[in-house]
Amino acid sequence: MGVDLRQVVAGILTLTMFVMLIHMIKRDHFDTLQDKLPGTEDIDFENTKFETTHVRKNIGLWKGDANELKPCWTKPSGDNEEQQTEGFVTFSLTNGPEYHISQIADAVIVARSLGATLVIPDIRGSQPGDKRNFEDIYDVDVFTKSMDGAVRVAKDLPPHISTKKLAAVKVPNRVTEDYIAKHVEPIYRSKGIIRLATYFPSINMRKAGKKGDTDSVACLAMYGSLELQQEIHDLVDSMVERLRTLSRKSDGQFVAVDLRVEMLDKKGCQGSDSDGEKSCFNAQEVAVFLRKIGFNKDTTIYVTQSRWDGSLDSLKDLFPKTYTKEAFIPADKKKKFLDSEDSELEKVIDFYISSESDVFVPAISGLLYANVAGKRIGSGKTQILVPANIPDSSASASSFLSPYVSKKNHFAYSCYC
Structure with missing residues (x-):
């Protein structure tokens, strides 16, 4: 039987092309996947393996990772036991983790000043009946142990205590000893x-000129008492890692932008802040700002907006790898964390991803910006860039470093050294 030489050659060529195709798929699969990801579609991470990348530190726009600071507050020693009373301070955490941090601090300061027992708070959302237990979001054991020596803590009010006697008391954020004694x-x-409730006459996270007696207690409460419970902690970690995987062309580094479209029309976004600067920036303004200070189109951007909104298209036009949380949250977590009417869990995701990103851009001036900045300062992630309208074609990113960092005037600098 004769051998057709043309068939042999054709077979060899076919095999060679097949091998080349396999190598091309292995090399290009991830870039192709990333380029096709729109901001509103789910990513099948469950069935896709991603390459890991080494994250370089302190390079160009991403250089804000300073040395991690250490807590330098003095933990209360419990030497005020003779001042202990038989009463209780109750309160609720509301409006998301950016408020929780401040509410915890005020409650601990008040309870310690009064010698009262602090009852572990519940957590309430913005909708009536939206209520959950503290341990649904935070690690209750960590909180209880952190308060040892600062205040007595009880899980619930004793059965014999009547809530009919409970008096509602409002205190300003960063409440002082004088205010407590008087009011x-x-x-x-x-x-x-x-029953304590904190109100916010202004957003003031600047450190005081002189360190007060309550500063160590506030530092402990704000930065040493709240840790996410394990399920939420693991979820946030997995989402951060997925963002890093999508950021292969920037060495695994990504930008988090606090931009919630519904906030732009509210009173707080109209006009200027206390320094005369614009308070809020829309998606197009943020996109132009990021491009002018040097971020390229391959930059991965996480936006805190709950669901994709058409106004974000202008940001995605300049930065195609722009995502909201719905695009890459694990499928088995989506129903619990995104599809319910409870926005509290979404706020937790936003706050902690913003705290972990390589660069944080607060497009909205407010408490989330202030308290995310505090957590980032403590962990050395000080690359916080505040948007501005830049008249020139380009500018240095260092010119827009948050005053909290450039002037070291955030309260966190009283707590870390």
């Missing part, structure tokens, strides 16, 4: 139990 203590002495 809170008389009510507490009369009732023996108060």
Whole structure:
């Protein structure tokens, strides 16, 4: 039987092309996947393997990772036991983790000043009936242990305590000993139990000129007492790693932008802040800002907007790898964390991803910016770039470093050294 030489050659060529195709697929698969990802589609991470990349530090736009600071507050020693009273301070955490940090600090300071027992708070969302237990979001054991020596902590009010006697008391954020003595203590002495609520006359996270007696207690409460419970902690970690995987062309580094479209029309976004600067920036303004300070089109951007909104298209036009959380949250977590009417869990994801990103851009001036900045300062992630309208074609990113960092005037600098 004769051998057709043409068939042999054709077979060899076919095999060679097949091998080349396999190598091309292995090399190009991830870039192709990334280029096709729109901001609103789900990514099948469950069935896709991603290459890991080494994250370079301190290079160009990403250089903000300074040395991680260490807590330098003095933990209360419990030497005020003779001042302990039989009463209780109750309160709720509301409006998301950016508020929780401040609410915890005020409650601990008030309870310690009064010698009262602090009841572990529940967590309430923006909708009526939206209520959950503290341990649904935070690690209750970590919180309880962190308060040892600072205040007594109880999981619940004792059965014999009547809530009918409970008096509602409002205190300003960063409450002082003088305010407590004048406005809170008389009510507490009369009732023996108060329900505390913090209000925010202004967003003030700047450190005081002189370190006060309550600063160490506030530092402990704000930066040493709240840790996410394991399921949420693992979810945030996995989402951060997925963003890093999508950021192969920037060495695994990504930008988090706090931009919530519904906030742009609210009163807080109209006009200027206390320094005369614009308070909020829309997607197009953020996109132009990032491009002018040097971020290229391959930069991966996480936006805190809950769901993809058409106004974000202008950001995606300049930065195709722009995502909201719905694009890459694990499929088995989507129903619990995104598809419910409870926005509290979404706020937790936003806050902690913003705290872990390589660069944070607060397009909205407010408490999330202030308290994310505090957490980032403590972990050495000080690359916080505040948007501005840049008249020239380009500018240095260092010119837009947050004053909290450039002037070292954030309260966190009283807590870390």
